[in-house]
Amino acid sequence: MSKELPRRAYSRFACDLPVQIYSPVSQTKLADARLFDVGMGGGNIYCDLVMQRAVPYEFRFQWGKERLAVLGRVVWSAAAARKEPRFARYGVVFSLTRAQEDLLAALVDRVRRFQPSEEGEDRLKGYWSR
Secondary structure: OOOOOOOOOOOOEEEEEEEEEEOOOOOOEEEEEEEEEEOOOEEEEEEOOOOOOOOOEEEEEEEOOEEEEEEEEEEEEEOOOOOOOOOEEEEEEEEOOHHHHHHHHHHHHHHHHOOOOOOOOOOOOOHHHO
């Protein structure tokens, strides 16, 4: 029996964070999106933009007073849900500089600290205002 290798190099943590998607070349805003999980390697994004795997994107996040813009690319996509057929889910991987790694680590740490407990307590509500 062989052990399966993990799919990701970093853990992901549930969140619900607004993200803006831009073209890194023209700096044109392409879409508003939601980030539903995040880790040091990337995240799970939900949006109505049809994103392509070979195209680089710039993802802009803001939480509290912090702002972060990172380059990334799509590594997987999932079909839209029946409730919102125009939206799709995308797995993205980030390309980070050292300074961006520090900012993303702060975001990931904040998200990690506010994960729901095993007793089912939902501490994610309002966690961005803390």
